[in-house]
Amino acid sequence: MNKRQLRNIGIIAHVDAGKTTVSERILYVTGAIHRTGEVHLGNTTMDYDPQERARGITINSAATTVVWCAHQINLIDTPGHIDFNIEVNRSLRVLDGAVVVFDGVAGVEPQTETNWRLADQYGVPRIALINKLDRTGADFARVVAMMAERLGAKPLVMQLPLGQEAEFEGVIDLVSMQALRWPRNGHGQPELTRGGIPEPMLLAAQAAHDALVDSAVEQDDTVLAAYLDGQDVSEAQLRACIRLGTLKQAFVPVFAGSALKNKGVEPLLDAVVDYLPAPEDRAQALGDGDGFAALVFKVVHDEHGALSYLRVYRGQAQAGSMVLNSSTGHKERLSRVVQMHANQREELAHAMAGDIVAVAGLKGSKTGHTLCDPEQPLVLEEIHAPEPVITMAVEPMSREDQASFSKGLHTLVDEDPSLRLSQDNESGQTLLSGVGELQLEVTLEKLRSRFGVTVHTGQPQVALRETVTREASVRYVHKKQSGGPGQFAEVALRIEPLPRGDGLRFANEVTGGAIPREFIPSVEDGVRRAARAGVLAGYPVVDVLVVLEDGSFHDRDSSTLAFELAGSAAFAQAQRDAESVMLEPVMAVQVTTPLDYVGDCIGDLNRRRALVRQQDQVGNAAVIHAMVPLQNLFGYIGSLRALTSGRASYSMQFDHYAEAPRALAAAA
Structure with a gap:
């Protein structure tokens, strides 16, 4: 196969934006399946895991291959829930392009923003589909504006919707200047038809077409010069310019549709072929050689x-x-x-x-x-998993299950790098850590269904951190003499607070050979070892700058071990002098609720130590944006459903660490 006829793409979105439905329609339109599955019926092809079908959400990224216009498209459908964001992360690391699906009513949602930043991080070109335009409250223009405002994107409108909400019947293609509709054929299936643009839409379509051309031709100097000279831009030239701009991420082509109603899928597939990159368009610098x-x-x-x-x-x-x-x-x-x-x-x-x-x-x-290839070794950039923010003690209900329990947990952690396994040093309990309650709940259900192990669980605990609030300096001498060769190392450290999110940094300012260069890494090793368990409650120490300022050594008794022990002890002492405090994870929470329940929802959030940042109205619903400590969000979904008669929903994602109240720190 000509490698130019290959596309590796992912479908990414916030939960419930319609990703899996889009994937199912793509499979159907390309002939890969002959009957579409529905998420609400639990019979989709891509969500094949029993838990996915039972919960109605995507948990695992699923890969498949389809053919469209003689192009092979390798497609990965990814989860939309923040707890399973590792699936989006590792998929975007290996994909060449992405289709980002937006809910035509909700617009840009929190997980969309997270996924968008991941795509930016990996330099993945994107096209966008504004989906669910048949729903009450859908507004294509508003979602386009949100893309520019919240994502910093430059949307390139490729289509205009024909009709609104329940009257949505198709799209106007601004490249070919045709109206695309999907009336049902004799077998009751939607079938794409092309025709003229309705008279009432002609002026708006022409204005949108001109804006599209103005943006696209800037990508090709030759086409731009001819355009400025008054020459017409052909459809082929326009498509070529759009492709150039998409690959350079100068803009994001935006399409319209309703996947559930089978409207908009064929032009979306055309766009994947026409505008998203082939593998060689994003070839990585792999050095010399042609080996595997x-x-x-x-x-x-x-x-x-x-x-x-x-x-x-x-x-x-x-x-x-x-x-x-x-x-x-x-x-x-x-x-x-x-x-x-x-x-x-x-x-x-x-x-x-x-x-x-x-x-x-x-x-x-x-x-x-x-x-x-063993003859041409190289190492590619790794995939980095998010740090866990929630921990739960787990143990099998019966001793006979211990072997299956251990094997099952290690297998599941092997599959999901955002999970961590550890052991409590005092109790000996097994600790399972992850990024959210739902992720841990799903993991334990997999342990039961796949490995036949039912577990006892402890109360979930948040992953606290420690830091310092002021500068402190300490000089520490490690000296030990016991008959044979002794140990000697002297270090002078200064520690000071760093901005949140900066981690632990080490700097060497020793001059004049006060400490030989070969011992400096040992001091840093000791500091980092001590920082894994802070002096307040044994939590990792973050957001601290450690500066090695001075020290001394002994010709015979100094060693790497001595300087590592000195660095560790000096850091612990400095941390005590620098007024250490506890930090707790704070989540960005978005609550969507009917207007009747806004007051109740805000009151409940305030009781959870929330900082309500913003409140928007979308259709007949309110969207509340708040920052809430994770400690106060356990069991929140049950409380929210009770408050709103089951009509509200929420999403959350980790945002930052903030100083914890003294009462929480004292109890830790």
Whole structure:
């Protein structure tokens, strides 16, 4: 296959914006399936996990392959819930382009903003679909304005909706200047038809077309010069300019539709082919060589063993070949190569550059590891998982389940890098940490359904941190003499607070050889080891600058160990002198509620130590934006449903750490 005819794309959005419905319609329109599944009926192709079907949300990213206009499209449908954002993160790391789906009523929602920033971070070109335009309160122009205001994007309007809300019947294509409609054919299925633009819409369509042309031609100097000379821009030239601007991320083409009503899917697929990049458009700098190189971006386990998802960046690998895991230094055999269609597999003889495939047989390869030709080793940029903010003690209900409990938890943590396992040093309890209550709840349900283990759980605990509030200096001497060679190290440290989110930084200002250079890293190691458990309650210390100012050494008795111990003790002493405080995670919360319940919702948030930042009205609903300590959000969904007769919903995501009240710090 001509590699120019390959697209690797993801569908990303806030929860309930209609991502999975868009994916199902794409499968149907391309002929991959012959009957569309519905999220509310629990029979979708892409949400195949029993928990996904039961809960009506996407939990795992699912990959499939379709063909449109002679182009192979590798498609990944990602979750919209913040608790499963690692799936979006690792998908965007390996994709070339993305379709961002917006709810035509709600517009830009919190998780959309998070996903947008991730796409910015990985430099992924995007097109946008404003979905659900058939719903009451849908407003295409308002969502376009929100994209510019909240995302800092430059929307390029490609279509105008024909009709509003229940009267939505199709779109006006501003490139071809045609009206696209989807009346039902003789079999009751929608069928795309093209025709003239209705007279009442002609002026608005022409103005929007001119604005589209004005923005697009700026991407090609030759076309721009001809346009300024009064020459017409052909449709082919316009599409080429739009493609250039999309790849450079100068703008984001915006489309309209209602996936549930099968309206807008075909032009969206045309746009994927016309405007989103082929793999070589975003080729990574991999150095010299043409040998195989791929990134493992996901690992799943089933009754047949581990299945590792790969994005191939260079060369090709045959089924049965040996490759090097350059992240670990060990060799692995690719026993089988398969193309995934949700949970179905299609055997392949080999994987080529640009492919997204799954391989069986890898033993020690984890998410973020690089596989490559043993003769041409290289390491690709890893995938970084978010830090957990919530911890729960877990233990099996019966001792007989201990082995399955341990195996199951390690398997699930292997699959989801945003989960962490640890042990409480005092109680010996197993601690499971993650980014949200729902994620932990889903993980324990997987433990029960897949491994047959039911667990006892402790009360969830938030992941607190410690920091300092003022500068402090300390000079510490580590000295030990016991018959043989002694230990000696003297260090002078200064610590001072840093802005929130800056972590722990170490700086060396020693002059004149007061401490030999080979001992400086040991001091830093000691500092970082001590910072893993602060002096207040044993939580990690963050947002602190540690400066090594001075010290001394002994020719015979100084060693790396002595300076590491000195650095550790000096930091602990300095932290006590610098008025340490506890920090707690604060979440950005968005509550959507009928107007009748706004007062009750705000009152409840205030009782949870919330800072209400903003209140908007969208249609007949209110949207409340607030900052709320995670400690006060446990069980919030039940309380919110009770307050609003089940009519309100909320979403939240980690925003920042803030100083905790003294009572919380004292209880920690």
